[in-house]
Amino acid sequence: MSAPNNGGYKALCPACGNRMRIRNSEAQTPTFKTMYAQCTNIACSATYTGSLTWDYALSPSGLDQPRVVLPIAPSLLRMKALQDSLPKTDQLDLLNALEA
Numbered sequence: 001m002s003a004p005n006n007g008g009y010k011a012l013c014p015a016c017g018n019r020m021r022i023r024n025s026e027a028q029t030p031t032f033k034t035m036y037a038q039c040t041n042i043a044c045s046a047t048y049t050g051s052l053t054w055d056y057a058l059s060p061s062g063l064d065q066p067r068v069v070l071p072i073a074p075s076l077l078r079m080k081a082l083q084d085s086l087p088k089t090d091q092l093d094l095l096n097a098l099e100a
């Protein structure tokens with residue numbers, strides 16, 4: 001979560017698929033955050049609220065006393081996460097765009 005939005009996670013508008021700007025977020029707990037976002041498509045401009053949760057650890061914290069300890073993800077989930085975290089090629093992005 002420390003990475004800048006640039007090149008990081010892109011929240012897309014449910015209504016039109018354009019990028020949304022996260023306007024505000026409130027951490028309820030270390031693993032649950034309420035988010036407020038607005039669509040950057042001027043014609044749409046929808047606003048939404050939703051939540052971000054951390055469910056599992058893919059690899060545990062290296063700290064002696066982490067604030068929270070989440071269960072380690074099942075191996076199938078870890079494999080999928082590894083695939084999803086790999087940089088996507090332009091070709092895959094195009095395929096995703098066509099599916100949307």
Ligand SMILES: [Zn+2]
Nearest residue numbers: 013016039044
């Ligand atoms: Zn929109």
